[in-house]
Amino acid sequence: MTVAIDLREVVVLLSHFPALTGATLRVSQGEIVLLQGPNGAGKSTLLRLCAGLLPIKEGTAKILGQDLGENRRRVRPDIGLLGHKTGLYEDLTVEENIAFWASMTRANSQEITDAIEVMGLGGRLRDVLARQLSAGQRRRTAFAALLVQRPPIWLLDEPHAALDSEGRSLVNELIKNAAAAGATVLLVSHAAKELSALTGRVVTLAGGRVTSDSGGNGSEVNGVS
Numbered sequence: 001m002t003v004a005i006d007l008r009e010v011v012v013l014l015s016h017f018p019a020l021t022g023a024t025l026r027v028s029q030g031e032i033v034l035l036q037g038p039n040g041a042g043k044s045t046l047l048r049l050c051a052g053l054l055p056i057k058e059g060t061a062k063i064l065g066q067d068l069g070e071n072r073r074r075v076r077p078d079i080g081l082l083g084h085k086t087g088l089y090e091d092l093t094v095e096e097n098i099a100f101w102a103s104m105t106r107a108n109s110q111e112i113t114d115a116i117e118v119m120g121l122g123g124r125l126r127d128v129l130a131r132q133l134s135a136g137q138r139r140r141t142a143f144a145a146l147l148v149q150r151p152p153i154w155l156l157d158e159p160h161a162a163l164d165s166e167g168r169s170l171v172n173e174l175i176k177n178a179a180a181a182g183a184t185v186l187l188v189s190h191a192a193k194e195l196s197a198l199t200g201r202v203v204t205l206a207g208g209r210v211t212s213d214s215g216g217n218g219s220e221v222n223g224v225s
Contacts, residue, residue, distance in 0.1 A: 156189075160195075
C-alpha cells in the first residue's frame with residue numbers, strides 16, 4: 001500500500017525548544033490514525049509539520065512523496081488542516097467562506113451546496129456572517145470548507161471540539177467516508193473513546209517521540225523496526 005506520511009527521526013524546534021525529538025511514523029494511504037499523549041507531547045506540532053508549516057531541524061519527512069526538507073510549501077495544496085482555530089474569515093458569510101476554499105480547488109457550485117447541506121448549514125445559516133456564528137456552527141462551517149477542498153490528507157486537531165452529539169456523529173461519518181475514498185486521516189483528540197470506533201490504530205507520543213503504535217504498519221518505535 002502507498003505510504004502517504006513517512007517521518008524518520010524528525011526533530012522540530014519551536015523557538016529553540018525541541019517540540020519533536022526524533023519522531024518516526026509511517027502512515028499508508030486510506031488509514032485513519034489517532035494520535036494521543038499528554039499536553040506538550042508534540043501531537044499538534046506533528047500535524048503542523050505534516051501540513052508543511054514547520055521546518056525540519058533533523059531527520060527526514062515525506063508527505064505524498066514530497067520531501068519537506070526540500071520544499072515544504074509544495075504539499076500544502078494537498079493538505080486539509082483543521083486545528084483549534086477554524087480559519088474562517090469573520091466578515092464573510094458561511095457560504096462565502098466555503099466558496100473561498102472551494103475556489104482553491106475549483107470545486108463547483110453544486111459541491112458547495114452539497115457541503116453546506118451535509119453539515120446542516122442550509123437555510124438562513126448560509127447567509128450568516130462567520131463572526132455571528134456559535135462555536136459549533138463555526139466548526140461545522142470549517143468542516144464544510146474542508147469537504148470542498150477534497151484533500152488527500154486530513155489533519156484534524158480535536159475534531160469534536162464545540163460540537164454536539166449529532167455533530168460529532170456527523171464528523172465521524174465524514175472521516176470514515178474520506179478514508180474509504182482514499183484520504184489519509186491523522187486525528188489528535190483527548191476523546192479517544194469516541195473516536196476509537198473509527199480506527200484500530202492508536203499512536204502515542206511523549207516527549208516529542210512516538211512511544212507506542214498499536215497498528216505498527218512499518219513504523220519504528222524508539223528506532224526499532
